[in-house]
Amino acid sequence: MARTDRCKKLCTCKEKPLDPEKPGGVERIDVDCRPSLLLNIALALQHVLVLSSLCALVVSALIQDVDKERIVAYVLFYSGIATLLQSWIGSRLPLIQAPSLDFLIPALVLLSAQSGTPLACRGQCIEGEEPVAPAHPLRELRGMTLVTGIVQFAVGLTGLSGFALGRCGPLVLAPVLCILGFSIYREAALLSSDHWGMAALAVILLVILSQYLHSFLRLTVFSVSRRLSVLLSVMVSWAVCAALVRWGHVHLTSVTQMLSTVRNATFIQSSNSPHSSDFVFPNDSVPWLGFPLPASALPLLSGKSIAAGVAGGLSASISSPAVYVMAARLLKAPVPPAHACNRGLCLDGMGSVIAGLMGAPLGLCSSVSNACVIGLSQSGSRSTVQLAGVLLLILGVSPQLAQMLCSVPLAIHGAVLSVTYALAVATGITYFQHADVDSGRNIFNIGFTMFMSLALPHWFRLHYSFIQTGVVSVDVLLQSLLTLPVFFVGVLAFLLEHTVSGTLSERGLARHDGTKKILSLADQQQGFSPSPDAMYNPPRPVMKVLELTGLRTVLFCACRSPTVEEVLVTVPEMSSLLPDKDARVGSG
Template sequence: MVRTDRCKKLFTCKEKPLDPEKLGRMESLDVDRSPSLLLNIALALQHVLVLSSVCAMVVSALIQEVDKDRIVAHVLFYSGISTLLQSWIGSRLPLIQAPSLDFLIPALALLSAQSGTPVACRGQCIEAEEPVAPAHPIRELRGMTLVSGIVQLAMGLTGLSGFALGRCRPLVLAPVLCILGFSIYREAALLCSDHWGMAALAVVLLVLLSQHLHVFLRLSVFSVSRRLSVLLSVMVSWAVCAALVRWGHVHLNSVTQMLSTKRNATFIQSTNSPHSSDFVFPNDSVPWLDFPLLASALPLLSGNSIAAGVAGGLSASISSPAVYMMAARLLKAPVPPAHACNRGLCVDGIGSVIAGLMGAPVGLCSSVPNACVIGLSQSGSRSTVQIAGVLLLILGVSPQLAQMLCSVPLAIHGAVLSVTYALAVATGITYFQHADVDSGRNIFNIGFTMFMSLALPRWFRLHYSFIQTGVASVDVLLQSLLTLPVFFVGVLAFLLEHTVSGTLSERGLMRHEGTKKILSLADQQQGYSLSPDSVYDPPPPVRKVLELTGFRTVPFCACRSPAVEDVLVTVPEMSSLLPDKDAGVGSG
């Protein structure tokens, strides 16, 4: 009660009255406000479709066509579990958990080490003439998933993730978010190349529904056309493509067919190529019910799988906190505190550990495209992702239903990824406004970081045999880390920001007169809080558990809310990215 009264006093600051349009926008982005039931289910289904695009890219690149539907169903099931945990005891942000490039690139490096063929080049290198069949590919991939989950869990429990995030200023977050978006452009273009006409149709529909049509449809402040722009565009494009495939005017390919240049490449694929219509119309041979049970064989923890898992876990530990910051900015919510970030990464790790033990070949982390859907639909309710988690559990126990998601044409998946990841780039660019972009220091840091984070991983992919240390596990670790753009940009941006001298104003920082704390101008604009916000506080039962004596020490102390501190709140300008000079600042 003392904390509540204290916060009320601190929240009473002079502010300009907001017009109805601003108030409507604030309400639509409230994580605790639930839309109507039907709209909420439709928004949840939209998240599931976006997640299916990620699964189509990651899972289909590793698993043979025979087992793809069952494995995808299992991944969806574990994504649903992790999503529900994330919204309940994790960061509490409306985020979907999904596989990503953070696990795909190390997995490809692991398969390459098994067979001696440069799989991580993704069709750009000269392949060996006689590739060797992998011994236990699935078990080693599961071992990699298990290790990556342990790394994520360790980063969260020790508090390293929240500690580093608290020192990530605008000139660190901006390059990381930009590279998060740019890192997918090759894969998205590859999926779109399956049929550029279908991809163009989906992109045009997405732009029209999300940016133009809602202006003419005055159904509400944010019309249904904008909120469900992804769902509507995917369904219309899918229907058109299905009709063209039925009439024989369109022929589709699988991910493995597009990624590999040879039939017997080292991807885990079957010898029989599926027919084009299999990607649009479900196959009756797939069972309706198949509950994901514990795998018969344990994950294989070889040196290579451990090395790939460490690389994937480190990269996911950089990308997930960045997604937390991006989601908070799109929601116009206060910046995630350290304990919320640590809990979120712990949930990511738990999800990956469960997935690895139960048979999934890839780990889980916060999904970038699903977070970008918040900005696209202007709807970020926590109840939406919880319904999406339940839908994922239902899909996860029915391979037949999961196959329906797999049957969405790859070109449409590529279009969805292209538009959603573009918002990650745009969100990163917004951080540049808070720093002095004319400063020579910042010009060098930004340009060097972003260019090298794109150029060096591509160079190492093209020269895959450059790393030859004589130790296979060390080779896998280095090959994985050096081909991960997110790892590069996170390390380079952090080091340059904290080693190159510069003033506070250059870096987009300010020192508060009362507390003498160094604050980020980006955080101040959207509302900065040193104490836990209602967005991030776990439910009362979880708080009571964390307050127990045994959980007040290492390693659980990093996940607990700190003692009540002074709260500094600023009123953000909701209609513009530029700060309002007249907005009052409350002092703690």
């Protein structure tokens, strides 16, 4: 009841009065709350800008055609569709769907396996021989995207995702979330290296707006600036950078020029990269209106694209449930139940399949950086994410607007990714408090899992010719899996947790006296209710469809909400990144 009352006050009063004992306190906007119209639009635009950072990294690394603006618009358009579906009938969490490293790394391996590249030649190409460009690179990427979506959908439909998540304790979730945050540090540093001054300016502004400014001034405008810290820091840094570029004091490069210096991306060449000013001031020749139409040619399902798609789908099936857990923890909401996790992954797969069939080169999964924005802004309204999905649809039908969005300098993108992904690492660290960190078993499991998940993928990236089975598709599959840190950490943490002996309390678990179920100590017991996870239930029309006899017994049985099930209501004890009254609730 207290949760509902707080939502009503936020919706009607726009801002709840600050706690006098905590001058820096800002009330959290929960999932079912609806902020005021202007604040909601600003928060949605903030999510769109964070998504553009991922889009700038992923799409620019793969596409160097004259149609890159059109491809960017495609990605934004189908991200909007997937976001709306995910928030409506998927996991129901306020998450943005976007391409990620789970798809970028297999795509790079797929392109590097083309004829004439080191991985395909295996050291037997004639010296001086020109690499042979792939005949249909975009079609193969779309084929990989289609297979990725099928794998995601299959994992969610069979219930494997929810089943595995229900058996992941703190010592599994903590390493996965930490590596999920660390997995992009190299790419974030690469983008920031375009101009460290601009990156430092964006980071400093973001830290001041989100952590310092509210502590000195208790006016409402400063609490709003904390909610919009990412938006304001990006806009100010972008304006400063645009002015310096116009006056000739700053010279920027493209992401393809920087990636061409990396050994694992030697296949990317950009002999006619745009001038640096094109990344700040959009090109007027790009059309304002261009509705994403179905691609004229079907995706190319070669052995290599299928192998890369399987690798990307398996990695996304690990990272997406981890993002669900992280978002719920930042929202102080109950841990997502199995049916919500399965539905969410099914919707991830459907979004990837639609994107691949319609012309996008990469699949979609829940965005880590957008989930971390919830912690920075303390605003996790579902309506905000749905409005962001609508904005993505509008950007998707206008290549000019899409290019304008992605013209944010790469250094600022790197700063945004650095700060947001850092919150994923911090959220993972909070899970260690629930286990016995002095246990020798846990010390070994944590250290071995996290070190190997960073070291081995880096080694395999540097020695891409190490895997030579004689079958290119098998090489692509193994090379993709072995260079994905999230896949490594998920498999290692789960295996060690369930094979190395240890007591329940040592592992951060406890057996409930009434139900005899093994529960995570990260979730505090509060009571039982027939429907404690109502926020994860889909709308009533969707529930009625899932209740049909055929679907209930054959299809989507893992995605259906239980009618009456004794489930524990949980209150995560993680302290909010922004202090509020709920943070003082007892931790025992």
